[in-house]
Amino acid sequence: MIFLSRSLVALGALLAATPALAQVPKLLPLPAELHAGQGRLAVTGATGITVPAGDAGARNAAERLSVLLDESRGLRLAIGTAGKGASIRFVRAATGKPESYRLDVTPRGATITAGDDAGLLYGAVTLWQALTQTPGRGPVTVSAFDVADAPRFGWRGLMLDSARHFQSPDYVRHLIDWMAVNKLNTLHWHLVDDQGWRIEIKKYPKLTEISGWRHPATAPGAPQLPKIGGFYTQDEIRSILAYAAQRNITIVPEIEMPGHALAAIRAYPELGTGVPIPPGTESDWGVFPWLYNLDDSTFGFLEDVLDEVIALFPSKFIHVGGDEATKEQWKGSARIQAQMKALGIKDETALQAAFMHRIAGHLTKRGRKLIGWDEILEGNEVPPDATITSWRGIEGAITAAKAGHDAVLSPAPTLYFDNRQGFSDTEPPGRGNLIDLKTVYAFDPVPDAIPAAQQHHVLGVQANLWTEHVRTEARAAWQTFPRASAVAEKGWSAKGASDFGGFVDRVIPQMTRMRDLGLNASFSAFEVQPSYDYAPGSDSVTVTLANQAGLAMRYTVDGGAVTANSPAYAGPFKATLPVALKAAAFKGDRAVPGEITRTITLQSLRWRSDEALKTCTSRVVLALEDDYPATGKRATFVSDIFNPCWLWEKAPVGGARQIAITVGQVPFNFQVGKDRDGIKFEAPTTPEGEFVVHAGTCEGPRVAVLPLAPAVGNPGLTRLVGTLAPRAGNETLCIRYTARGVEPIWAIDAVELVQ
Incomplete structure (x- = not known):
């Protein structure tokens, strides 16, 4: 059979114009080679699946296909015999690079051929996609076609942050299922951070007893929210790892160091530098100054933890973080400074490099490889076999590759899925950057700045879901898909294999079939x-x-x-x-x-939610969830936390006599260091402060003042109403508030002009 070249597959117009090609299924990721055949294959409950005798990998792939068809179409196919109808055969034979496969579909049956277990599984996934092109239950018929397929990269990943908000083992299994049917193969599991410690370490039980739990932050005077948290027992982790292995997914654990260490220091204060931890700090967001100290006993603790992690996780990589380790506590510690002098270490950046070298040596002795965020490149003393996760743009990957280090591309903000996908009341809380589906799909994992001879150092691509503002599992799923499907295609398919329109044509049915696997994906890209x-x-x-x-x-x-x-x-x-x-x-x-x-x-045109307003600046724009009530729906406030100020452009002010602003308050629970001192407000003229409205610009005439007194003490939403100076036509309104400090943050839920 003659296969289409990658360039031909990319031509969506050709597919539409050629009847034979139009019969090929809409597959995601786009295969390397695809060709339409002759005739049609009918798959019914009588269709059998055959596997080579004693081939456990083929048996696993066959079982996955049978389960997927059962979930999607109610077809649970028998495995082992050809059955009475057409058969689906799994064949073990060489097909080239790892994870590659061939799939041949004819009226007589379907044959999946691969040299490794992963290829057999991915051939099964492709056949499942072909048999679920449209929703429905029962027997299905598909046009004949052929696929020869292999991935572009060996690392096609997602990162799940379980430290900031804990997800149940059941959710993690669901995520693994969703990854597998998109041919994603690496789950980077962020298990440790300042806010929580999520992995059971038997030698140090306080890590989960104390630091597995916290009370979420609340604004002053608001009722305390219930304690939240959780952790994964080692038995639960073993079960999840086995589940992932059946779906060709490697789980890479992350144990953060030397920064993002507050959770460990809360449990065992002797691990830190002696700086006290104010109560409730673990419920803040941002970059914390608490770092591990350099005592041999602290390294002993970290090595003990890593040994238990290594005993659980078979991954050759162990992620040790290395990011956002601010050095002020090391600089302020006489003991640390004395240790640096004794070791001949010139500065704190070199100290972190020495720290990482010691940890890398321990991992090497245990037969594992260190991987860390791109900060570990600083100081030009990277452990010799370290791999880099490039998150501060693509520069880390470029530097790493040129220096002979492997790298995974995971740049913020493009592949940071805590960024929002749109600005509407449909969207959950998150970071205020717009990272839509098209933006993710436009990313290419190999920067042009990496010389051709060094491009083999790019292992692949990974998107990260940080969960500071992702409180629920439903929101985690919404934030992840379908953007993760775009990452999957970028990691699997050839460069330039498809344009965004072609991807959209294939991702819509992919999200439809994944509903049968329990996924309620975001529809932000398609929402009118x-x-x-x-x-x-x-x-x-x-x-x-x-x-x-x-x-x-x-x-x-x-x-x-x-x-x-x-x-x-x-x-x-x-x-x-x-x-x-x-x-x-x-x-x-x-x-x-x-x-x-x-x-x-007329009334709705004079009303705007905060989602339809613009922030006056874009320093740190967040969509923050209200801290009230403890259960039920909470408001979401869009605000620049460094400058709470909003613009209503073209506001229909003509004829309006009053302005009503519905406001709420949230805690300023952000570790931003000295930047906090730079947040300035206009001095209030009433004890509680007031919202102030200016016309035209923020320096324009003051046209309304709404005292905050009715809202103070109310943990929920308060509707403030004030007189509006007479205006004509449409005009921009600038809205901000006066205050004596950042605590609490006042925010807008909606604004209305009243005639």
Whole structure:
């Protein structure tokens, strides 16, 4: 069989124009080679699966295929005999590089061929995708096709931060399942950080007894939230590791050092430099100054911990962090300074390098390799066989590769999935950068600055989900997919194999089939985003629709259901108020998730949530969750924590007599060092402070003042109402508040102009 070249597969227009090619399934990641065959294969409950006798890897792949088809279509195929109908065969034979496979689908059956267990499993995943191109239960028929496939990179990863917020073992298993069907193969498990210690270490039980739990931070006067936390027992970890191994996923554990050490020091204070830890510090976010000291007993503790980790995890890599280790406590410790002098170490950067060398030596003795964040490159004394996770952009990978070190590309903000995917009330809390699906897909893991002779040092690509602001498992899943599918394709498929439109065409059915595996993925890329142009006094509004994926959209303005026969959106349109707007993005004649319903009235046009406002600056913009109530829905506030200030552009102020601002308060629980002293507010004119509204710019005339007194002491939302100076037409409003300090942070939930 002649296979298509990668360049031909990338030509989506050719696929659409050629009937034979149009019959190939929409696979994700895009295979290296794909060709349409002749005829169709029917798979029913009578279809059997055969595996070579005694081949445990083939048996595992067959079982995974049977389970996936059962979950997606209710087809649990028997394994071991050919059955009465067509058969699916697993064959062990060389297919080239690791994880590669061939898949041949004909009217007589399907054959998956691979030289290793991973290839057999991925061939099964590809066949499952082909048999679930559309939702449905029961027998299925698929057009014949052939695939020859192999990954671009050997490291295709996700990082899960379980330290900031704990996820259940069941969720971790779900994540492993979702990774496997996207051909992701590495789970970097962030088990230790300042806020929590999540792995049972039998020699040091206080690590989990004390530092496995904390009370979330609350604003002054707000009720204390219940204690949260948890940890994984060693038996639970062994079970998860076995589960991952069946799905060709290596779990790389991370034990942070020398910084991000507060959890360990809380449990065993002798590990630190003696600087007291104020109560509740473990519930802060940011960069903490607490570091491990340099005593031999502390290194003994770390080596003991690593030995228990090594006994659990078979991964050849052990991640030891190395990031954000601010040095002020080392600088301020007479004991540390004396030790540095005795060792002939010139400065604290060189001290961290020596620290890492000692840890690397221990790992080497145990047959493992050190991997760390790109800060371990500093000081030009990197352990000789260290691998780098490049997170501060791509520069760490470039430096590492040129110096002969392997690297994994994981740059912030592009591959940091705590960044939000959109700005709407649908989005959960997170960092305020917009990192949408298209941005992730545009990233290429091999920087041009790495010389061709050194590009083999790029092991692959990894996205990270930090969970400071990801409190629930549902939010973790939303933040991860479908962006993780974009990472999967970038890690697997050839460079330039597909454009974003082709990826969207394949990721939509992928998210649909993954619902059967328990995933409720984000639909941010497909959600219709309306915007309105309204002139005060008019009886109509101009509506503009958009979506991130660039999909076609259809809409109605009378409250009717949106179907394939509804008007196609061709550009901004005018509608008479009130408008019962419904709109959805479409792929062909099918609506995709993200349909919206909006009732547009004069009142709604004079109302904006904080999601529709702009922050005046973009130093550290966060979408922060309210600290109240303990259970149930909480508000989310978008704010620049270094400058709480908002702009409502083109606000329809004409004719408005009052302005109402719904506000809430959250704690300033951020470790930002001396930067805290630089956060300045205008002095209040009332004891409790006030929200102040300026017209035009933040230096424009003051048009409203709303005292905060009614909100002080209320842990929930408070609606403040104030008189608005007469204005005309549309005008930008700048809204900020006065205060004597950063605690608490006041934030806006919504603003309304009242006639």
